[in-house]
Amino acid sequence: MNETKKHIKQICTQIEVSVNRKINSYQDTIWLSDLFKDKKILISASTFARIFGITNSKTKPYKATLDNLAKFLDYKDWENYINYQSKYHSHTNTFLNEDVNGFSKINLEIALLVKNYEAVKLELDKYEKFITINSIHFDVANLIGKYVKINNYDNELLIILAKSAAGRRLFYGCFVDENNENNYFTKAIYNYYLPQVPDFENTLFVTCYILAQKIYFGTIDYPILNSYQNLIKDIDIENLHYHLISRYFECNILIDGTNKILHKNVENYLNLISHFAFIKQKNEWLLARSIKALLHFGFKKELINHKKINEIILTSLMKKRKSNNSAALYIIQLYYLYCNYNLNNGTYHPFYLSNEYLQGNSKEKIAIESATTYVFAKGKNQKLIKQNLQEYCKLNKINWILNLVFKE
Structure with a gap:
């Protein structure tokens, strides 16, 4: 299986998990097409039938179609989706940075733990340039919320979070x-x-x-x-x-x-x-x-x-x-x-x-x-x-x- 086919199969599975429904009939593709329309993403039921293997097709999906599949899962486009899968899912090393040479949740947590707020500010600055999806965003937000409470609602930390655009989104927005x-x-x-x-x-x-x-x-x-x-x-x-x-x-x-x-x-x-x-x-x-x-x-x-x-x-x-x-x-x-x-x-x-x-x-x-x-x-x-x-x-x-x- 070539890389494109592998990633198409992978994103189909991820979409099924996201919508909590197996797509294995033409009626399912009509339903899925309507769901995409709700997010202003247009893919026809017949295109979905080809992508999910319900109808036979030897043609590859258009780049615009692949982009739309990725956008449904909150990625910027197909390339962004591929890059993310390659970076975060090609290995099981959970100790690597979330973003190579950039933001790291591990670095943020230890900085919060020892109250090194200069390091916290540095990680928040990096986070602004970090391409995130919802699950990572909520994960980081919950981490910050946890340490705000552990530190008894530390005023210095609350000020840092308020002054940072990332801090405002991650704490004051999520909580x-x-x-x-x-x-x-x-x-x-x-x-x-x-x-x-x-x-x-x-x-x-x-x-x-x-x-x-x-x-x-x-x-x-x-x-x-x-x-x-x-x-x-x-x-x-x-x-x-x-x-x-x-x-x-x-x-x-x-x-x-x-x-x-x-x-x-x-x-x-x-x-x-x-x-x-x-x-x-x-x-x-x-x-x-x-x-x-x-x-x-x-x-x-x-x-x-x-x-x-x-x-x-x-x-x-x-x-x-x-x-x-x-x-x-x-x-x-x-x-x-x-x-x-x-x-x-x-x-x-x-x-x-x-x-x-x-x-x-x-x-x-x-x-x-x-x-x-x-x-x-x-x-x-x-x-x-x-x-x-x-x-x-x-x-x-x-x-x-x-x-x-x-x-x-």
């Missing part, structure tokens, strides 16, 4: 929905992150995060609330980044819920959320954060009865869950299991997020997985899960799961 023990993350993004990037979008992001965290835990920070209301006075929602749109709706729902006027506005919120979820390609976080906020105040019935938003939720979950296992889809999946699962024929196989996702927010991850297990449990096992889940959610103030699972 934004984490447990936030003793408000440490709230303090970190407000005191260290924000002064480095004090533009409108980052200010809104930090303000939304702090405000939502407070309300979910049963309090409200009025100076932050006033800052938020000033920020959104003349806001153009349609031009916001999709994450900020999700934060905007989450915060407004939480504020109205706290002020006990959400019942008057819930239908309007659902209509607006479904509108933006329909026109925005990346809609998972808008749906997930809105679901959490509405369920936090017990608006389960209103969610279930809104036909449009449930159609979008169903489409988003079914189309994206096998190619983009995100924390947002984990939340949407749980909502689907409790509100739509029994309305649809067939068997649903829930996906599981590996530890690289939601690692910071381990408490919510455990609650989501326990609630998912509860759907499929029977008899004594189900009773035991129910008892433990209720106690765990009450202890950690995860009210949206309590209201979703146990409220009629």
